[in-house]
Amino acid sequence: MSHKASINIIFSNQVVVTRQPDWPQIFSGEKITLTCEIQGGENTEWMCVWRHLGSIIPQISSKQFTFTVSELSSGDYQCQCKRRDDSYSSTKWSEAIRLSVSASKPRARLTADSSILPAGGSVTLTCSVDHSADWKFNWFRDGSVYPAAQLRNNNEPGGVIRVSQGGLYRCRGGRGEPVFYTEDSHDVTIEETLSMKPTVVLQPSWTLIYRGETITARCEIQEGGGTQWTYEWRPTRLNRPPSSREHRISRVTDSGDYSCRGRRDEFYLTQWSDVVSVTVSEDEAKATLTAGSSIIPAGGSVTLTCSLKIPAGFTYELIRLTLPENNFYEAHSGPAAQLDSDIQR
Incomplete structure (x- = not known):
């Protein structure tokens, strides 16, 4: 009696592995689907085997392979399929498709075209994730979700919004199903310029004084009654803690141009006052x-x-x-x- 012999038939159908989503860079924790596409065999029921880095992946027999990736998921994937009703025929192994998985969770990056919001104006914020695509972004102001109604009113592309309020802003990206989120961006501070403008008042109102004389420069905000202000001065050497509304001028080195502005809370500033020039003579008046x-x-x-x-x-x-x-x-x-x-x- 002769021995039995198995004959395996290799189909000539071309086999291609596709992935969805087709992101060039994926991150540990994201979910993807690999599909074994058999050209010319669309109406045939197939059973497929998969291998990763040359080793068969157990317990997978379908054309589609969905999994959550980790750093260990990087590398080449291939598939080979057989007809469900014919175990002696199979396709060739597909060409390999390579996955590159980053182990670290990405951090969104937030930039502003200006850190100062002019009175009545706006600032453009841009949120992005480096070297990757298809992100949708969440926005936060002062720790709370930025109102969706204001986002809908922005006629800007994805990842870009215009804001008209001062505050502490941050963003994050999300993509996929279930949603995979990036790390939150670092905070960006936007300071809002108010319409009010202070005045530097000299007491006495002398712009030239002599050695031995003293005048006081005071920052007055007429429209800010009842508001707790802190003050900033130019020249900046005056801005030593604690913040002061007044400065005494008596030394020759005090000569110069003086201007001031007020700060309310953390994010709101008045405009700078007009400059007042003061000269301190090193001579006594004679x-x-x-x-x-x-x-x-x-x-x-x-x-x-x-x-x-x-x-x-x-x-x-x-x-x-x-x-x-x-x-x-x-x-x-x-x-x-x-x-x-x-x-x-």
């Missing part, structure tokens, strides 16, 4: 008095001239003095030039 004559003729007068050596454009004021026997000086103010007063008898 007046020089000259007389047109040292003798007053009977019924006549003598002209006295008092002058100060100060920069052009500044003004000064002379005080009125009443002298014995009704002699007096008439006070005037004006440009830094000679101011004349007549002494009369």
Whole structure:
């Protein structure tokens, strides 16, 4: 009696492995489906075997293979199929399809086109995930989900929104079914500029002072009654804790341009005030008095001239003095030039 011999028939049908979703980069924890496509055998019932890195995957016999990937899932996959009613015929092994699985969970990246929101304006935020696709994004402001109604009103592509409120923003990406989420992005702070504008007030209102004199620069916010403000100054050397509404100016090194703004809570700022320039002279103020004559003729007068050596454009004021026997000086103010007063008898 002869021995039995098995004859296996290899079909010429081309076999291709496809994957869904077809993402170039996948991450540990995501779910994908591999499908063994047999060209010309669409109406045939097939039983398929799968192998990963050359080893047969047990307990899988269908054309579709759905699984949650891990770092160990990286590598080449192939399939081979047989007719369900004919165990002696099979296709060739498919060409390999390669999976690249990243072990680390990706972190969404949030960027802003500006960290300062102008009064009445908006800032554009962009959320992205590097080297991957098909993400939908969730947005958060100050720890709460950003309102969906505001997202629908944004005529921007996916991953981009325009915001018109200050706050602490972050985002995350999600894709697949069930949804696989990225790590939350790092927070981005958006500071909102309010319409109000403070004023730097000098007390006394001198913009030129001399050695030994002191004035105070104060930041006044007229529309902010009852609001707890902290203050920022230019030059920035004034911004030493604690925040101060006032600064004393008395040293030569205090000369410069002063402006201020107010901060309310963490994210709201006034506009910068107009600049006020202050000069502190290293000299003491010294007046020089000259007389047109040292003798007053009977019924006549003598002209006295008092002058100060100060920069052009500044003004000064002379005080009125009443002298014995009704002699007096008439006070005037004006440009830094000679101011004349007549002494009369």
